Amino acid sequence: MRIGLLGCGTVGQAVVRMLSEGGATITRASGHRLELGPVLVRDASRPRPGVDPALITTDPARVLEDPEVSIVVEVMGGLDPALGYLRTALARGASVVTANKQLLARHGPELLTAARDAGAELRFEASACAAIPVIKVLRESLLAAEITAVTGIVNGTTNFILTEMGRGGLSYEEALARAHELGYAEADPTEDVGGADAAAKLAILSSIAFHSRVLIDDVPFEGIDRLEAEDMEHAASLGFVIKLLGVARLIGGAVSARVYPALVPRGHRLAAIGGPDNAVLLESRATREIMLVGPGAGGAETASAVIADILSILGTHQGSFLHNALADAGRPMAPPGGVVSSFYLRMSVADRPGVLARIASVFGDEELSIRTVVQSGAGDEARLVLIIHSGPEDRMERALERVRSLGDVRGEPVMIRVLGSGEGGDRR
Numbered sequence: 091m092r093i094g095l096l097g098c099g100t101v102g103q104a105v106v107r108m109l110s111e112g113g114a115t116i117t118r119a120s121g122h123r124l125e126l127g128p129v130l131v132r133d134a135s136r137p138r139p140g141v142d143p144a145l146i147t148t149d150p151a152r153v154l155e156d157p158e159v160s161i162v163v164e165v166m167g168g169l170d171p172a173l174g175y176l177r178t179a180l181a182r183g184a185s186v187v188t189a190n191k192q193l194l195a196r197h198g199p200e201l202l203t204a205a206r207d208a209g210a211e212l213r214f215e216a217s218a219c220a221a222i223p224v225i226k227v228l229r230e231s232l233l234a235a236e237i238t239a240v241t242g243i244v245n246g247t248t249n250f251i252l253t254e255m256g257r258g259g260l261s262y263e264e265a266l267a268r269a270h271e272l273g274y275a276e277a278d279p280t281e282d283v284g285g286a287d288a289a290a291k292l293a294i295l296s297s298i299a300f301h302s303r304v305l306i307d308d309v310p311f312e313g314i315d316r317l318e319a320e321d322m323e324h325a326a327s328l329g330f331v332i333k334l335l336g337v338a339r340l341i342g343g344a345v346s347a348r349v350y351p352a353l354v355p356r357g358h359r360l361a362a363i364g365g366p367d368n369a370v371l372l373e374s375r376a377t378r379e380i381m382l383v384g385p386g387a388g389g390a391e392t393a394s395a396v397i398a399d400i401l402s403i404l405g406t407h408q409g410s411f412l413h414n415a416l417a418d419a420g421r422p423m424a425p426p427g428g429v430v431s432s433f434y435l436r437m438s439v440a441d442r443p444g445v446l447a448r449i450a451s452v453f454g455d456e457e458l459s460i461r462t463v464v465q466s467g468a469g470d471e472a473r474l475v476l477i478i479h480s481g482p483e484d485r486m487e488r489a490l491e492r493v494r495s496l497g498d499v500r501g502e503p504v505m506i507r508v509l510g511s512g513e514g515g516d517r518r
């Protein structure tokens with residue numbers, strides 16, 4: 091079996107190494123001998139350890155049109171030209187393994203259809219949570235379990251930042267600087283801290299979990315850049331930690347998938363996941379909760395998932411049953427306004443009589459009840475932290491709008507959802 095590589099950077103180099111070091115084991119286990127074929131790069135003059143220089147090319151046709159290449163591995167990243175390359179490879183019947191989450195989260199269903207039409211296989215384990223075999227578990231192990239919810243910490247950069255803010259009392263900026271120092275944050279961290287990276291991964295995971303078509307544009311996301319050290323302190327004093335979560339669940343048969351920072355009860359399994367690790371909690375009535383934890387990035391970690399995908403493709407030969415995942419159930423997306431959860435709210439208010447009563451009556455009018463109030467004074471201003479009992483999100487938004495216009499509130503209130511607090515999801 092000849093493997094063509096599109097890209098030979100951090101992940102591609104590690105794939106080359108693993109194919110060479112694990113070759114004998116793969117042959118023993120699968121009966122197939124894997125051979126590295128042409129390798130596409132931008133700069134052919136750079137040395138690529140372990141790759142015969144005659145295989146290095148800057149001409150995509152050498153990979154895409156080589157009839158001997160039966161599996162094309164895309165580890166180059168970006169949407170264009172990667173999308174066109176994958177379409178070409180699949181159209182000629184080659185199977186494809188990709189680590190490209192942005193591409194999958196935008197064009198996954200189209201590429202799955204192209205693969206099916208061509209009788210080829212498309213695999214993308216490395217695109218979500220790198221080393222953690224979450225897609226394999228959803229596609230294969232839990233295929234019959236009927237997943238009802240997927241809740242995950244799917245971005246290592248933000249988990250590292252929030253862990254540092256919680257542990258060391260660092261400000262957001264200080265924790266981000268530390269993530270840069272340790273190589274946990276990209277030079278431009280916008281995709282990570284703004285939530286777009288997590289949204290792409292959640293789109294991929296929800297598509298597989300719910301056998302449905304979920305694209306990144308279907309996943310509203312919020313980041314962590316508005317959080318302050320004092321939010322971590324308030325959360326801690328109330329028994330919570332703050333995590334950036336991807337939360338996907340079935341609600342009345344529709345898919346709800348969103349990314350947001352959330353208060354997680356300290357005893358919850360996800361609360362214990364610190365540093366740059368990722369974790370995904372999979373729920374179904376049959377299996378209750380299964381949590382997968384591990385590194386969500388890194389060259390070798392990602393390459394491990396790429397090799398696993400190549401093996402999975404080998405497993406489809408000669409009448410095996412594990413073919414492509416499906417995204418054809420046609421489920422609608424659930425409107426976010428109907429999703430029920432409980433809320434943490436922090437705001438500065440003018441320290442004058444009746445403020446709390448006015449705010450409480452706004453929530454009362456929207457049938458939202460206040461569970462906890464923490465109040466601290468600072469000059470003519472008071473800091474209010476409220477935990478609001480579970481209610482639908484659109485009522486919370488309406489109440490917030492009215493609270494903002496009361497004239498008592500200074501600055502912009504910070505609202506964070508609380509995990510596991512009466513959210514209404516399907517229970518099968």
Ligand SMILES: NC(=O)c1ccc[n+]([C@@H]2O[C@H](COP(=O)([O-])OP(=O)(O)OC[C@H]3O[C@@H](n4cnc5c(N)ncnc54)[C@H](OP(=O)(O)O)[C@@H]3O)[C@@H](O)[C@H]2O)c1
Pocket residue numbers: 096097098099100101102130131132133134136164165166167168170171189190191216217220386387388389392
């Ligand atoms: N690194 C991780 O931890 C990680 C984790 C999960 C998923 N991924 C995904 O894996 C993919 C690869 O990531 P990476 O970190 O390995 O990236 P990288 O180090 O930047 O490597 C990219 C490789 O692709 C080649 N390339 C890029 N654009 C090209 C083009 N237009 N034509 C020809 N070759 C091109 C580059 O060639 P040159 O070497 O000549 O520049 C390089 O060899 C991305 O989709 C990424 O999102 C990475």
